[in-house]
Amino acid sequence: xxxxxxxxxxxxxxxxxxxxxxxxxxxxxxxxxxxxxxxxxxxxxxxxxxxxxxxxxxxxxxxxxxxxxxxxxxxxxxxxxxxxxxxxxxxxxxxxxxxxxxxxxxxxxxxxxxxxxxxxxxxxxxxxxxxxxxxxxxxxxxxxxxxxxxxxxxxxxxxxxxxxxxxxxxxxxxxxxxxxxxxxxxxxxxxxxxxxxxxxxxxxxxxxxxxxxxxxxxx
Numbered sequence: 202x203x204x205x206x207x208x209x210x211x212x213x214x215x216x217x218x219x220x221x222x223x224x225x226x227x228x229x230x231x232x233x234x235x236x237x238x239x240x241x242x243x244x245x246x247x248x249x250x251x252x253x254x255x256x257x258x259x260x261x262x263x264x265x266x267x268x269x270x271x272x273x274x275x276x277x278x279x280x281x282x283x284x285x286x287x288x289x290x291x292x293x294x295x296x297x298x299x300x301x302x303x304x305x306x307x308x309x310x311x312x313x314x315x316x317x318x319x320x321x322x323x324x325x326x327x328x329x330x331x332x333x334x335x336x337x338x339x340x341x342x343x344x345x346x347x348x349x350x351x352x353x354x355x356x357x358x359x360x361x362x363x364x365x366x367x368x369x370x371x372x373x374x375x376x377x378x379x380x381x382x383x384x385x386x387x388x389x390x391x392x393x394x395x396x397x398x399x400x401x402x403x404x405x406x407x408x409x410x411x412x413x414x415x416x417x418x419x420x
Contacts (some may be wrong), residue, residue, distance in 0.1 A: 227385065248368060
């Protein structure tokens with residue numbers, strides 16, 4: 202991928218530490234999955250609420266963080282959401298194993314508000330940069346192109362489900378993917394719910410550096 206510039210910022214909802222530990226232990230027990238262990242220790246496991254974006258002015262970083270820290274007063278968070286007990290399913294998507302949140306309209310409303318409230322800080326690209334940046338994505342539908350033009354990312358709102366990527370299969374062997382999926386389901390058997398109650402604003406300073414947390418709030 203070729204990004205326009207750095208730094209980039211993103212909003213993450215962090216995964217339950219106990220679930221992360223269980224998955225890391227699974228990776229430790231499988232030598233061919235060492236790279237996944239390293240990826241998670243470097244990048245963490247999280248759900249992306251506001252996808253990575255370029256900021257309109259680096260002088261606005263402090264204001265961005267300030268509004269983020271005041272987010273509970275900036276948006277309406279439905280009291281029907283229990284962030285500490287979120288239902289999920291283990292699924293496969295292409296050759297990726299994911300934890301997908303069970304559809305929840307109140308959570309969709311919450312995440313959409315976060316995207317909209319902080320979008321004032323996103324840099325709007327000029328036509329040249331727009332063409333370069335949008336080329337990072339596969340062929341897009343008309344609605345996805347519209348999302349990108351308005352919000353800077355094509356897979357938002359009704360175009361996406363909420364999930365955490367936990368493993369990309371090292372090969373395209375369907376049986377091996379089914380085996381790994383079954384193993385992950387087994388180690389997560391006792392986790393009827395996951396805790397997603399910490400929201401973080403993160404920054405990536407260059408292409409090889411992972412996103413790191415600038416500030417966080419408990420939900």
